[in-house]
Amino acid sequence: MxxxxxxxxxxxxxxxxxxxxxxxxxxxxxxFLRTLLPExxxxxxxPLGVTPDRLLGGPDLxxxxxQGRRVIRGGVIHEADGGxxxxxxxxxxxxxxxxxxxxxxxxxxxxxxxxxxxxxLPARVALLGLDESRDExxxxxxxxxxxxxxxxTLDPRWTPPPVEPWMAAVNRVRTAGAGxxxxxxxxxxxxxxxELGIPSLRPSHFALRAAALIAALKGAPPDPDAVGLxxxxxxxxRATRLPEAPPEDLPPEEVPQDEAPEPPxxxxxxxxxxEEEPPEEEPQQEKPEGEVEPIPDQxxxxxxxxxxxxxxxxxxxxxxxxxxxxGRSGDETEDRARGRRKAVRPGDPRRRRVDLxxxxxxxxxxxxxxxxxxxxSLRIETGDIHVQIRVRPxxxxxIFVVDASGSQAMRRLGEVKGAVELLLAESYRSREEVALxxxxxxxxxxxxxxxxxxxxxxxxLRGLAGGGGTPMARGIERALExxxxxxxxxxxxxxxxxxxxxxxxxxxxxxGRRSAMDDALALAREVQRxxxxxxxxxxxxxxxxxxxxxxxAAGGDAHHLPRADARRIRDRVTSEGWx
Amino acid sequence: xATPYPFSAIVGQDEMKLALRIAAVDPTIGGVLVFGDRGxxxxxxxxxxxxxxxxxxTVRDCAYNCNPDGAATPCPTCGKxxxxxxxxxxxPVPVVDLxxxxxxxxxxxxxxxxxxxxDGVRSFEPGLLAxxxxxxxxxxxxxxxxxxxxxxxxxxxxxxxxxxxxxxxxIRHPARFVLVGSGNPExxxxxxxxxxxxxxxxxxxxxxxxxxxxxxxxxRDAYDRDPAGFHRRWSxxxxxxxxxxxxxxxxxxxxxxxxxxxxxxxxxxxxxxxDGLRGELTLLRGxxxxxxxxxxxxxxxxxxxxxxxxxxxxxxxxxxxxxxGSTVRVERALTELLG
Numbered sequence: 001m002x003x004x005x006x007x008x009x010x011x012x013x014x015x016x017x018x019x020x021x022x023x024x025x026x027x028x029x030x031x032f033l034r035t036l037l038p039e040x041x042x043x044x045x046x047p048l049g050v051t052p053d054r055l056l057g058g059p060d061l062x063x064x065x066x067q068g069r070r071v072i073r074g075g076v077i078h079e080a081d082g083g084x085x086x087x088x089x090x091x092x093x094x095x096x097x098x099x100x101x102x103x104x105x106x107x108x109x110x111x112x113x114x115x116x117x118x119x120x121l122p123a124r125v126a127l128l129g130l131d132e133s134r135d136e137x138x139x140x141x142x143x144x145x146x147x148x149x150x151x152x153t154l155d156p157r158w159t160p161p162p163v164e165p166w167m168a169a170v171n172r173v174r175t176a177g178a179g180x181x182x183x184x185x186x187x188x189x190x191x192x193x194x195e196l197g198i199p200s201l202r203p204s205h206f207a208l209r210a211a212a213l214i215a216a217l218k219g220a221p222p223d224p225d226a227v228g229l230x231x232x233x234x235x236x237x238r239a240t241r242l243p244e245a246p247p248e249d250l251p252p253e254e255v256p257q258d259e260a261p262e263p264p265x266x267x268x269x270x271x272x273x274x275e276e277e278p279p280e281e282e283p284q285q286e287k288p289e290g291e292v293e294p295i296p297d298q299x300x301x302x303x304x305x306x307x308x309x310x311x312x313x314x315x316x317x318x319x320x321x322x323x324x325x326x327g328r329s330g331d332e333t334e335d336r337a338r339g340r341r342k343a344v345r346p347g348d349p350r351r352r353r354v355d356l357x358x359x360x361x362x363x364x365x366x367x368x369x370x371x372x373x374x375x376x377s378l379r380i381e382t383g384d385i386h387v388q389i390r391v392r393p394x395x396x397x398x399i400f401v402v403d404a405s406g407s408q409a410m411r412r413l414g415e416v417k418g419a420v421e422l423l424l425a426e427s428y429r430s431r432e433e434v435a436l437x438x439x440x441x442x443x444x445x446x447x448x449x450x451x452x453x454x455x456x457x458x459x460x461l462r463g464l465a466g467g468g469g470t471p472m473a474r475g476i477e478r479a480l481e482x483x484x485x486x487x488x489x490x491x492x493x494x495x496x497x498x499x500x501x502x503x504x505x506x507x508x509x510x511x512g513r514r515s516a517m518d519d520a521l522a523l524a525r526e527v528q529r530x531x532x533x534x535x536x537x538x539x540x541x542x543x544x545x546x547x548x549x550x551x552x553a554a555g556g557d558a559h560h561l562p563r564a565d566a567r568r569i570r571d572r573v574t575s576e577g578w579x
Numbered sequence: 580x581a582t583p584y585p586f587s588a589i590v591g592q593d594e595m596k597l598a599l600r601i602a603a604v605d606p607t608i609g610g611v612l613v614f615g616d617r618g619x620x621x622x623x624x625x626x627x628x629x630x631x632x633x634x635x636x637t638v639r640d641c642a643y644n645c646n647p648d649g650a651a652t653p654c655p656t657c658g659k660x661x662x663x664x665x666x667x668x669x670x671p672v673p674v675v676d677l678x679x680x681x682x683x684x685x686x687x688x689x690x691x692x693x694x695x696x697x698d699g700v701r702s703f704e705p706g707l708l709a710x711x712x713x714x715x716x717x718x719x720x721x722x723x724x725x726x727x728x729x730x731x732x733x734x735x736x737x738x739x740x741x742x743x744x745x746x747x748x749x750i751r752h753p754a755r756f757v758l759v760g761s762g763n764p765e766x767x768x769x770x771x772x773x774x775x776x777x778x779x780x781x782x783x784x785x786x787x788x789x790x791x792x793x794x795x796x797x798x799r800d801a802y803d804r805d806p807a808g809f810h811r812r813w814s815x816x817x818x819x820x821x822x823x824x825x826x827x828x829x830x831x832x833x834x835x836x837x838x839x840x841x842x843x844x845x846x847x848x849x850x851x852x853x854d855g856l857r858g859e860l861t862l863l864r865g866x867x868x869x870x871x872x873x874x875x876x877x878x879x880x881x882x883x884x885x886x887x888x889x890x891x892x893x894x895x896x897x898x899x900x901x902x903x904g905s906t907v908r909v910e911r912a913l914t915e916l917l918g
Contacts, residue, residue, distance in 0.1 A: 056680045059692065070693045099679045099723040111678040113685035113707060116692040143720075143763070186800075190792040199616050199785045201795060208796075343725075345683075365692050368699040455764050 002150050002233060003029065004170050005213050006126070007036035010084055011108070013213070013234070014149020014206035015126030017090060017140065022132060025158040030086075032160040033128075036170050042083035043128070044076050048092055055100050057121060058114045061361055070117065077104050078121040084128040090140040091133035098141040101127070105147045116365075149206035151237035173216045185211060185222050192231060197240035207234040347387035358386035396492040397433040397450050401479045403499035404440035405470040412539055413438070416498060417461045418566025421454060433491065435482050436461070439475030441468030442509040446478055450486060469511060472503035472550075473519035480523065483532050494533040495554075498569070499547060500540035517546065524554035537561050537572060582806040586627030587816035589620045590795045591786055598779045598889050599624055600820070601868040602715075602757045603632055604827045608864050609778030609857075610736060610758035612721070612769075612893065619783040620795075621761040625717045629671040631820045635713055639666040642705040643752050644673060644712045652740055654709075654752040673714030675707050675756075677732075679723060686728060687735075687743050688750070703750050708741045711756040721760030722769045732758060733776045778861045779886075780893035782906060827871035834867050835877045843883055843916060850912045853894045861890040884913055 005013045020026055034043070046055075053075065060073035077085065077100070085101070087093060104110055104123035112119045127148050133139045145151070185208060193204040211230035215222040344358045363384040370379045402416050420434050434457065436448035448460045476497070483493035503516035507523070527534050534556030538547045543560040551558035561568055589596065598611045613621045637644040643654040649662030677686065688706035695701065707716070716732070718724055735741050741754040760777065762769065774780070786792050802809040844862045853859075865886035870878040892905040 052680055064692070068697050095723070099720065102720060102723075103678055110680075111676055113678055113681035115682050115684060116689055116704070118685060143723075186796050187789070187793055190796055191789050194787060194789060194792065199787070201785055201792060204792075204796070365695050366690070369695045369701050371699075453764075 001214065001217070001229065002152050003033040003036055004166055004217055005150070005210055005233075006033060006084070006128070007038070007170050008173055008213050008217075009209060010126035010128075011124055012206070012209040013126075014147065014202070015084070015105075015128060016150040016152060017127070017129040017131050017145060017148040018152055018154055019131040019133075020154035020156060022088075022130070023156055025154050025156045026130060028160045029154060029158065030128075032163070035163050036166060037083075038174070042080050043086055044080035044083070046076055046085050046087045046093075046097070048089060048094070048097075050076060050097060052096065052100070053114070055097060056110055056114060057112050057117075057119075059117050061364060065364060072112070072117050072119050072121075074121050075110075077101065077123045077125060078110055080125045081122045082124055083126075085125045087127060087129045088132075090127075090129035090131045090144070093140060093144070095141065098144050102143060102147065105144075145238075146200060146202065149203070149210065150233045152233065169217045169219075172219075173213065176216070182222065185227065188227060189235075192235055196235055196238075198235060198238050203234055203238055207231060210234055343389040344386050345389060346383060346385065347389075349385050349387060352387035352389065355386045355388045359384050362386055396494060397435060397483070397486045399435045399437060399450075399479045399482050399486075399493060399495045401437045401439065401444075401475045401495060401497045403470060403472065403475070403497075403501065404438045404466045405468050406466075406501060410466045412498060412500070413466055415566045415569060419569035420448070420457060420461065422566060422570040433486075435479075435486075437475055437478045437482070439471050439478075440466060442471055442505055444471055444474035444478045446482065450482065450491075469505040470499075470501055470503045470516070471505035471507075471509060472497075472499065473507040473516060473523050474505070474509065476520060476523040476527065477507065480526060480530070480532070484530070487532075494535070495527060496535050496537065497547075497550075498537045498539060500538065500544070502544065502546045520550060521553050524550050528553060528555040531555075535559065535572075537569065582810045583626040583630065584623045584799075584802050584806075585810055585813035585817050586624060586631055587820055588798055588802070588809070588813045589624055589627070590791055590798065592620055592624070592783055594889060595619075595621070595624060595781045595783050597869070597872075597885070598781045599628060599759070600631070600824060600827075600872055601779065601865055601886070602759070603628065603824055604831060604868040604871055605864055606755065606757045608757075608861060608868065609776070610733075610760070612774070612777040612780040613759070613761040613783060614764050614769075614780065615783035616763065616785045619785050621783060622717070622719050625674060625715065625759050625761075627817075628715060629674050630817050631824055632672040633821070633825055634669045634671050636667050636669050637713075639668045643709045643754075644670070644714070645753070646713070652751075652753040655750060673711055675711040675714065675716050677707055677716060677718045677724075679720055681707070681728070683728065683731070686731065687741055688752075689743075690748060701748055703743070703748050705752070708735055708754040708756075709752055712752075712754050714756055716756045716758050718758070718760045720762050722762035722764070729773055733773065737776070774893045775855075775857060777893065779865060779889040781889050782892070823872060823874070826874055827868070830871045830874060830876070831867065833876070834870055836863065836867060837877065840866070840878055840880065840883060843880060847883075847887060847912055847916055848891070850916065851891060851895055851909065853891060854896075858891055858894045862887060865890045880917055884917060887913055 002016060006016055018026065018029065037043070052058075055075045055077060057073055057075035057078055060071040063071035063073070104125055105127065108122065108124040110121045110123045112121060127144065129140065129144065129148060131140055139145070189204045189208045189211070190201075192207070193199075193201065198204075207230045210233060211222050211227045214229050215226040218226065220226070344355045346362070359380065360378070363378060363380045366381075366384075367379060370381070400416060400420060402413060404413055416436070420436060433450045433452050434448065435446065435450040436457075437444055438447045439445075448457050451457055476495070479495045479497075483495060486493040502513065503520045504513050505511055506515040507519040524534070532554075534551065534554035536547050536551040536556065536558040538544055538558050538560045539562060540547075540560075541562050543562075548558045559572060561572065586596070595613055598613075602608050602611050613624075615621075635644065636647055638647045638657055638660070641654060641657055643657070645653050645657040647662070647665065647667040653660075684706070686707050688704060688709055691700075691702045691704035694704075716736075718732075721729065735754050736756060736758045739753060739755040741752055743750045743752075758777070786795060798809075841863070844859050844866070847862070848858045862883065866878050866882040869882040869886050873882070875882075888906050888909045891909050895905045895908060
């Protein structure tokens with residue numbers, strides 16, 4: 001169905017972010033989509049290392065010189081006008097490229113102001129993004145995810161359905177059109193976004209269009225099934241809460257009386273979801289009494305029925321773009337010799353490496369003005385010289401692994417939260433990323449994926465739950481995964497474990513002191529093997545031998561901080577030379 | 580875009596609308612930063628601005644929109660002209676978009692490539708800064724713009740002048756504009772040093788009430804289907820705003836700022852530990868412009884209160900242990916001070 005929607009109105013439904021490992025399923029899906037697309041629809045591939053001139057366009061130097069007038073050549077985005085931009089490995093797309101995509105996705109055109117060229121080129125494109133990230137990674141830039149309508153996780157066993165019936169339906173709708181969405185549908189979608197905790201109206205727009213198209217494909221008016229499917233494809237993947245579960249921090253008197261009895265209390269995993277609570281900024285505005293109407297129940301029910309039974313609102317995915325503004329060095333440091341070429345700019349050849357191509361290109365147009373002497377092949381002036389700005393990733397990643405089990409859990413979590421926020425606030429200087437893994441009860445999870453955004457971390461840190469068993473091994477395991485992923489991106493990763501006790505849940509999530517301790521020690525040795533710096537902050541009243549043993553096994557130190565508050569933790573981390 | 584979405588048809592977002600109108604009344608306020616959720620009408624509001632502003636008279640054929648009656652810093656050509664002479668034209672206030680992929684040469688201006696190739700002549704081709712003179716320069720996703728460009732823009736915006744030294748050409752031309760930046764903080768932070776160089780900073784959020792959300796969707800739909808008709812329907816509203824702005828500009832120079840109010844502004848900044856004088860200055864100018872927009876002759880404490888969050892929230896030092904956002908902190912200080 002998603003393919004059919006894209007084939008009909010890719011921009012209207014906002015394109016797609018297809019999640020799943022590369023393989024026959026993704027290939028098959030793409031091939032299926034291609035057969036449904038109208039003939040001649042451009043599908044341009046966006047290579048990861050695409051240069052700005054090829055991406056956006058710029059002067060075509062050869063043609064400009066030959067014809068003696070300015071010739072502008074459009075980039076890949078412009079070439080995909082009216083079609084799709086295929087972005088493989090969307091999670092690895094650079095911030096520069098992602099930033100360049102925003103305007104075309106929003107306005108359907110490229111406003112080109114580059115290298116002596118000023119032009120507006122049509123670029124009515126939609127993204128066909130392939131997200132190959134794994135769970136522990138942050139995924140594609142959030143700015144792109146926001147502008148991508150359908151978020152679909154493809155089952156690796158997926159095989160294409162027969163083409164003919166789909167082809168026929170698509171062709172029918174293509175000629176007949178989908179019609180104007182009725183007012184009730186507008187209302188439903190506007191309310192649905194609100195109920196599911198999606199502040200932006202953009203997804204509602206996409207879902208509205210999708211619902212109308214789905215109905216048209218079925219040859220029926222928009223019924224709950226069509227609306228539900230549209231919601232399942234576009235709205236639910238971004239949901240930050242479910243309408244059935246009343247927000248936890250709502251004072252009891254504000255809970256609608258007649259709706260309360262039906263939904264059972266959400267299972268514990270859902271309680272832990274960080275975003276189930278509405279943002280704290282406007283608690284009153286979030287759900288003013290009587291102003292938020294429940295969406296027609298069937299819609300969410302139908303949509304949920306299409307998702308796995310254990311589905312819960314996903315932790316928010318997507319990485320924060322680096323914001324060119326965060327620091328002069330960004331999270332990359334300039335490296336004159338090695339590193340990725342980030343930009344080419346006019347500059348001083350004594351300080352940076354000269355970019356020959358760009359220098360020649362800069363000099364070429366002015367040869368006539370400069371009055372080249374006979375026999376002289378080229379006159380290059382200082383102003384022509386372009387240098388390469390090379391950068392390599394800098395900075396570390398502090399991965400906090402926090403024991404949220406037992407009675408002291410809430411207090412410790414509160415302080416860790418404070419420490420994380422302190423560190424992030426200071427990371428303006430230090431360019432440090434912070435991640436937070438929490439373990440309690442039977443399992444561990446990544447509460448805050450590596451991030452530098454204080455805004456984001458604060459949001460994720462809300463709604464921490466505590467209590468239950470101590471699956472320390474699972475916690476260390478998740479932290480290791482993060483560290484390995486971070487290392488692949490060239491970051492210096494460190495793990496910081498906060499606990500006041502001994503584990504009693506093993507790696508498999510089963511109880512039992514002995515196996516739980518053995519597993520934790522085994523993982524600590526793995527930390528040692530991978531040479532990842534490891535520190536334990538022991539917050540128990542008298543200090544735990546086991547935690548010292550654990551730190552030793554990991555090749556790190558244990559510090560006894562019985563009254564660990566946010567500032568002490570921060571000071572400890574800082575004194576380790578970590579930031 | 581033939582008929583932009585009317586400014587007055589934007590649902591809610593009063594703080595943003597006020598900040599933009601203040602910048603239109605008093606361009607010295609130093610730029611407006613609009614941060615917040617997507618799809619909240621940030622760029623729509625900026626593009627709707629020209630319709631609210633009285634058109635400007637410029638020297639015809641002047642690429643820098645010079646004032647025909649003379650300017651403090653005229654462009655090189657107009658500097659040789661006798662003020663008040665020559666052909667003029669009337670144009671809407673320019674609102675120039677700075678796209679993210681822009682290169683520096685197009686922003687500041689560079690040699691005209693075509694003339695160099697064809698005629699072998701060095702001539703200066705003005706860039707976006709020239710086009711934005713006496714108007715607005717708008718950067719969507721300002722937090723994603725290259726650092727060196729943001730620095731450059733803020734420098735030019737502060738000095739009101741663009742100096743180009745390139746290819747043996749040396750040019751100095753006026754570039755007085757109001758810088759308007761927008762962005763979403765979740766997609767990337769803005770460097771603190773840049774933050775406080777913006778005069779006003781506004782936070783926008785999407786409407787959280789179904790009726791408002793529907794109204795947004797409905798108006799947008801009506802506009803998409805018939806831009807011209809939609810524009811006609813709102814022209815009365817836009818017209819009222821326009822005459823209000825015109826009167827406010829006239830009132831501004833003669834507005835009385837009581838000493839009491841100056842003291843309040845200073846105390847507020849002290850209470851919030853805002854460094855430097857920029858905060859006080861913006862606070863004062865903002866309150867004055869807000870009073871002018873209400874067509875008052877004396878600035879009142881309520882004007883100060885109205886503008887304080889926008890003028891100060893981005894200048895507070897971060898206190899990560901204070902859960903409340905900067906807006907709340909400004910409000911708190913206001914309540915303590917003004918009751």
